[in-house]
Amino acid sequence: MVIEFVLNGERIKADVNPEKRLLHFLREDIGLKGTKEGCGEGECGACSVLLNGKLVHSCLVPLIMVDGRDVLTIEGFRKTERFRVLKEAFSEEGAVQCGFCTPGMLLAAEALLRENPEPDEEDIKEAISGNLCRCTGYLSVVRAIKRASIKGRGLW
């Protein structure tokens, strides 16, 4: 079937198997490798993208659900000022280690800050609870998102 959607601000039209997962479409058909596959079961969050502004696990999203909607991946997000602020904060708090969860974690932060530009620690923990990280123990990630929310006040 032919689907149409907006990917990182650009209109995409493709003839696809509607059951194919968005993750695999992004990685294999479009060649966007920033979205990672950590489990394929919607548990780890490494494949997180924003679908109409909401955080989703792209490994669980069939392409039929993407038709007519808006998808933001790390490749689109990294061009924004919000990304720059978050990246700085992740650097300053040491929230990046192996980097496999990082694109998904940044998009989880973006989804949270869109909804709630001044989150407290509990809000942040809740917002990233679907994104596993085995390296940092999350504390630095929570501090980083908090820091970004302060430094980037007005951006969200």
Add this chain to the structure above:
Amino acid sequence: MDISKPVERVDLLEKCQGNALFVDDLEIPGLLHAVTLRSRIPRGRIKRIEVPEIPERYWIVDYRDVPGKNSVKMLSEDMPFFAEDKVNYIGEPILLVVGEDKEKAKRILKDIYVEYEEIEPVFTIEEALNGNAPPIYGDNNRFVEYEFSRGDVDDAFRKAYRIVEGEYRTGLQEHIYLEPQGMIGIYSEGKVKVIGSMQCPYYVKNALVHGLGWPEDRIQVVQATTGGGFGGKEDFPSLIAGHVAFASIKIGRPVKLILERNEDILSTTKRHPSIVRHRTALDRDGNILGMDVEIILDAGAYITLSPVVLQRAIFAGTGVYKTPNLRVKGIAVATNHVPSGAFRGFGSPQAFFGVELHGTNLSDEMGISPFEYKKSMSVRRGDLTPTSGKFRSDVKIDEIMSRLDKLSGFTEKYRKYRDEKWKGIGVSLFFHGCGFTGDGEVRLDSRVKLAKRKDGKVEILVSTVEMGQGAQTALRKIVSHALNIPIEQVIYRNPDTDRVPDSGPTVASRTVMIVGGLLHRACEKLKDHMGEMEYVVEERFRMPEYVRWDQKKLHGDSYPEYSWGGVVVEVEVDPVTFEVKTSGMWGVYDVGIPIDERIIIGQLEGGMVQALGWAYLEKMDLKKGFLIPGTITDYTIPTAKDVPEIVVELVRTPYEYGPFGAKCAGELPFVGVAPAFASAVQQATGIRIDKIPITPEYLLEKMNGD
């Protein structure tokens, strides 16, 4: 300039942008995909394999396609690349199906039928030792056995005023590095190149030399960006590197093998389950007269790294306690599950879980606060190590403990919770030996190169990998500081065995102290040649002269240096559901001079949370040979919501032989959490904890008197 002052990680931007190329992100023309047929029984003989007709451009690869020896060379050679006539665990690889479409290859896999003749399996340490089933290994299922002693321990027990015994058990733990294991093999013009996620490029290369029977110059191993390792990518990558190499050689096209998550959980190494038994002889005042320790590790189906894991465990057998007499025994047994392997701490967490929970029990017997008891019974500078070497550097137990008390409020809370049920606080004291165990560093004979290039930059040439721990940044920092050049002038690419010497594996918390130490010395040599167009220096490992070690007797300095730590954990237990909530964790660590304080804090916090998972969340059992739970949906690791407030602080004792005074850090934070957690639960519930993970079900069973 202060070397500890944090700098931006050199890999930060590409990782944030999603530009870092992990093995599954690499685009290689003509790439084929491999999927693996695995044993579905825990133990048996393969009688027959029925393969359906294979469509064109699909291939089967099995043991007959191994050009050299069908064994993954590690410490031993008992583990095959592909099972031939027998299988020893569920998940053991038998053959690959390789082709252009991965889904189609999977469908072909489903139609392959294996007929087995089952053999009575061995699942537990008890079953391995009771001899009821035919042995998996040798005639008694013991892969390896060690013992060392000091003084006259039997006499100590004869003279004891009080004897305290305890048995402490730990379970399986899965690494759950976020990036699953994966490899690509590329065969071209008589040479094979393997690219993948790994900690130890030369382990992979050596295993390929053995499996291919080829000269070294026809084998190249390149590390791709590696998404976490924690020991899980120490020896296992050699197995699948063999698979993709054999497949690409047979087919003549590049072959990629990426494990799916549940396949990774099913078939990759785990932390060794353990039984630690303690008997301690005390005098009237609670002083330790003698310690008798036995540590048994469940090593799984093949030897892999277990002898060294067991050594690290027993060399920590008596923990931080000062004792004139001791006897420590260790056994690693064979069982029919996936091989146990390296996992952050490498046997030491099991040993310290036993000895530190036992330490809490000793203090309880004496009616003394565990904080005071542990502090007063601990070794100090100049005292003997468990293997009767010497703690030469300062042992800042007093500073660690006093800062820990201030941070956590232990003394006051401990007193308060004696009258307040369901709340508790626990403490542990521990060390971690830096670098390879025993004569390991001498055997490794590590080499590093440092090259001044035409463009004025200096390139680090080592086989050490970045896997998230910060090696790329830390080693660059050492060189930039030693040569007094900006960090941007220092190049350090992912290792490629065609370009870098063997500086040993990226394990054992050895990267900064050993490899960084060699680089630091190389800088001293290079300094005088920085004016030249191009210049290369090489440096080779030398054990510091003070180290005395007898590998046969297991006597002397089992490590050149030690890092230290103290941890306090506070918990609250729900009286109805028995769920344990961690209210806070505090850690004070002496890792020498940190090369980058922010990276070290990241290691400490991350290690403590992994250890917290091991202590109460991450339950994995063996049911009829199946790992239960065997999926990421059911195997629970900590999420952001499980993490309490954690405060870590550093004590800085410079190590003379470490680069800028650095010691080791990566594994240390894993070591102390579980016994402090268990001690806290003991105080909260009044239950004698004898096992982790401490799940609500476990506490309920204990409450009901087993």
